Amino acid sequence: DARVTQTPRDKVTEMGQEVTMRCQPILGHNTVFWYRQTMMQGLELLAYFRNRAPLDDSGMPKDRFSAEMPDATLATLKIQPSEPRDSAVYFCASGIWVGANTGELFFGEGSRLTVL
Amino acid sequence: QQQVKQSPQSLIVQKGGIPIINCAYENTAFDYFPWYQQxxxxxxxxxxxxxxxxxEKKEGRFTISFNKSAKQFSLHIMDSQPGDSATYFCAARSYNQGGKLIFGQGTELSVKP
Structure with missing residues (x-):
């Protein structure tokens, strides 16, 4: 049963600490997205990659957030230093981008981050 | 111009009712409009x-109605069931603009027994 796997599922940390969230996309998917979900803002796109290359990270606060894909099986989202306003659920999603008939996005179950 | 506006924010219907969720967009380059359930x-x-x-597209009890000239689309759920209670998101994507999926704010649907 192919699925997007995210770790950790829950993270509580203190302001100023570094947080790293990890995502294993579905094997064979060449596009990976990071979204942040809050009650106020809904689902915000933070960054996305195609074939491991970053395409757009304009949704990320550049001074503290960074996203990488060290290899095709791992995407990471790092926050350093974390702030209380970063508290949210962070979703990773993957899909196949092949021409105009590109497929659906499959979401992981999310990483719930609480920054105290 | 990248926004997708969704309404209502929340919706309560009785079992068997037909909830309708609406979305509007501005970017005419959008060429794919999915609905997600959470x-x-x-x-x-x-x-x-x-x-x-x-x-229009129908899949089981779910129907999307699409009005290109008005730049609006909507989700209808026929014969709604308590198991349909969830948050629904509309979204839009442009193939020529990198393919990123832009989501509406979400609608929290509650179907009462």
């Missing part, structure tokens, strides 16, 4: 999607 503690999952060359 249950508490889970990630969103694709429910149904439409491209702008058709005005």
């Amino acid at each position: 249950f508490p503690g889970k990630g969103p999952a694709l429910l149904i999607a439409i491209r702008p060359d058709v005005s």
Whole structure:
């Protein structure tokens, strides 16, 4: 049963600490997205990659957030230093981008981050 | 111009009713309009999607109506059931603009028994 796997599922940390969230996309998917979900803002796109290359990270606060894909099986989202306003659920999603008939996005179950 | 506006924010219907959720967009380059369903503690999952060359698409009890000239689309759930209680998101994507999926704000639907 192919699925997007995210770790950790829950993270509580203190302001100023570094947080790293990890995502294993579905094997064979060449596009990976990071979204942040809050009650106020809904689902915000933070960054996305195609074939491991970053395409757009304009949704990320550049001074503290960074996203990488060290290899095709791992995407990471790092926050350093974390702030209380970063508290949210962070979703990773993957899909196949092949021409105009590109497929659906499959979401992981999310990483719930609480920054105290 | 990248926004997708969704309404209402929340919706309560009785079992068997037909909830309707509406979305509007500005970017005429959008060429793919999916709806995602999210249950508490889970990630969103694709429910149904439409491209702008058709005005309606039906899958089971779920129907998308699409009005290209008005730049609006909506989700109808026929014979709604308590198990349909979830948050629904509309979204839009442009192939020529990198393919990123832009989501509406979400509608929390509650179907009462």
